[in-house]
Amino acid sequence: MARSRRSRKRRSRSKSNIGAFATILGALAVLAILVGAGVFLFLNTEKEIALNDDDLCPNRGSRGTVAVLLDTTDELAAVTKSEVRESILNMQRELPRFYRASVYTFDEKGLSDEPLASVCNPGSLNQMDDLARQGLTANPALINRKFSEFEDKISSAISSVFRQKFEAKQSPILGSLQNLGASLPRPVDIDDEKYLAGRNKVILVTDFLEHTDVFSNYRSGLNITAFANSRATEKFGKSYKDIDLNVLLVRRNVEGFTTMQLAQFWAQIFKSEFKSDIMSLKIISGEL
Numbered sequence: 001m002a003r004s005r006r007s008r009k010r011r012s013r014s015k016s017n018i019g020a021f022a023t024i025l026g027a028l029a030v031l032a033i034l035v036g037a038g039v040f041l042f043l044n045t046e047k048e049i050a051l052n053d054d055d056l057c058p059n060r061g062s063r064g065t066v067a068v069l070l071d072t073t074d075e076l077a078a079v080t081k082s083e084v085r086e087s088i089l090n091m092q093r094e095l096p097r098f099y100r101a102s103v104y105t106f107d108e109k110g111l112s113d114e115p116l117a118s119v120c121n122p123g124s125l126n127q128m129d130d131l132a133r134q135g136l137t138a139n140p141a142l143i144n145r146k147f148s149e150f151e152d153k154i155s156s157a158i159s160s161v162f163r164q165k166f167e168a169k170q171s172p173i174l175g176s177l178q179n180l181g182a183s184l185p186r187p188v189d190i191d192d193e194k195y196l197a198g199r200n201k202v203i204l205v206t207d208f209l210e211h212t213d214v215f216s217n218y219r220s221g222l223n224i225t226a227f228a229n230s231r232a233t234e235k236f237g238k239s240y241k242d243i244d245l246n247v248l249l250v251r252r253n254v255e256g257f258t259t260m261q262l263a264q265f266w267a268q269i270f271k272s273e274f275k276s277d278i279m280s281l282k283i284i285s286g287e288l
Helices: 002-044 078-094 140-162 173-183 224-229 232-236 259-272
Strands: 065-071 100-107 117-120 200-206 243-250 278-284
Touching (some): 078 243, 100 173, 173 200, 224 232, 259 278
Parallel strands (some): 243 278
16 A cells, blocks of 8 residues: 555656656747747847938948939929929939939039938838838838938928029030039948948939030030030040939920930930940920
């Protein structure tokens, strides 16, 4: 009888030890899962990049600049302004993270001293991964607030330009473009992995009717020889190989040539005289 009780005690202690061991294993498994989850979130949390308060750009600079250069030497029709605005906002929505968007104008005196707006894309939620969008590795509210600030600055700049009256006695397109190209900051790497330096880009919004003492489409039309014999190549002969130049060409009614012929003229000038290519050229609404 005593032997039976001792046997039952041994079995009871054995079951108790197994239960305790299972509890410890379970606790260790839960701890391992928690540690693994913590390590995963740590490894997938993006390193914080300090931004300037005024322009939302990283302290070390921007990965590149997309500069809109708006010709304000002649009035734009309402439909043209609408199309220009939409093109600029599309650029803004597609701008890579940590790229700068700048809006410049030029009048008869040349390029504006300062951009109307110059601000970096701090990143939208759409440019983040699933963990960031779920709020696990980032603050969605803060991301949305900074991106809205980025959007508002560019939109306000466009609105302020279009409230002005466009009128000038000359149109120094080449000089303004050259000065802008020389003033754009050099692209920099934000880190060594994900956010590398890119290229600067200029979106020139103009009717491309150059009119200065050096050369004028109104005087010489589309005469390439006249351009080559003028001081224009010497004065404005900058290479744009370090910049992607894109043109939104405003349609105008000019006697002697069409807007398409004007586009072909400038494409040839840039290739032969400036040793550069216009990356894209789109004719937009204007005078019909």
